[in-house]
Amino acid sequence: MKALIVCGSANQSGVSASMASSAERRLRSLGYDAEVVHPAVMRIAHCTGCGGCSDGHCVIDDDMGVMMRKASEADVLVFSFPVHFSGPSSLMKTVMDRFQPFWLCKGLPHPAESAALICGGSPEPRFQPSVSILRAFSITVGMRWRGHLEFPGTDRRGAEGSEEAVAEFLERTFGSGRERPWLRIPSRGLFLRPIRGMEWRWDTCRQRRPIPPRRGTCLCPGRTLCGSPCRTGGRSSCGGPPAFLSWRRPSPCTRTRKG
Structure with a gap:
């Protein structure tokens, strides 16, 4: 089984990137063929809402085509991003908006499940708006929402303790594909x-x-x-x-x- 991890942070050495790397290692230990992609180093434009992707192919010629191909081949999709103004980062939201072909063309192959690793700088950040957006996104694409991990207080502690938290969350969420027949x-x-x-x-x-x-x-x-x-x-x-x-x-x- 394949797992695609999307790091929605522009900081390549930040907490979100660290959590994405931890997720990759943990999913590989669970038997997944895991891969991390960084939209920050990819050429991804904003969705223009033109409706040209009704046939399943976006008319914008950029690196999002690579992302879509990887997503169509994955069984599990995991997002790792920081909370910005109580919502997902702009980079993460740009990627999510470009998944519009999955809404307009229902026959496209897509991941069966999705989850999120969300970090916040303050001790008590508001995660719920981001979770609501991720849940709506999963339903729109046709994925089963498996839950999310909240990791607050990163302004003070950084990525300390994130690897253990990510490992425990993924073990509990994606422990064994044999127990989830809908992946077949x-x-x-x-x-x-x-x-x-x-x-x-x-x-x-x-x-x-x-x-x-x-x-x-x-x-x-x-x-x-x-x-x-x-x-x-x-x-x-x-x-x-x-x-x-x-x-x-x-x-x-x-x-x-x-x-």
Whole structure:
């Protein structure tokens, strides 16, 4: 299994970079083929919101293409970044915004799980805004959010104790891939018929679980078969992330499905 670690700090010798390196070593010891990427030394432009990536390919020709390719091949995506004004660093947010193709083109392969290593300079920084953004990002891309590590007080202690904290967090979160069957790629072309008159197909994606959903379960993020808002909040029957499914025949239904 592969793990991609994105260091969202411009300081190559800072706490975030140290935590990213610790994560790489720990994930390798757990059997992952781990790699750290530093957007600070890459040529990555801001998302322009042009919508040109609806086919899965961004029209901006820069190093983000390398990042997207690495992300599509990874099973686990880990972010390491500092808190700036109670939110992610601008570098981290730029990278996240460029993941727009995964929202517009649901069939793209992507990591199955995600987590974050967040550090803050003050003794009691506000981590929750960053966590909310990361959770929304994971749901948008189609990843299962596995949690985050909070490491405060870096202005005073620096990276002291970060390696032990990162190792413990990753051991608890990604201890063994054998215990997480959703990391396995299911058979392609698996057709499900959870509702009468409809035929649903799993998109080609390494995150999909070969578990037929139950009737009345939300099958897509915030949308029902008829396109009306979903009342279940995008939760699947198994408790995992929403399943991005594509239909082969449109439904004439006009009512919201029950969750």
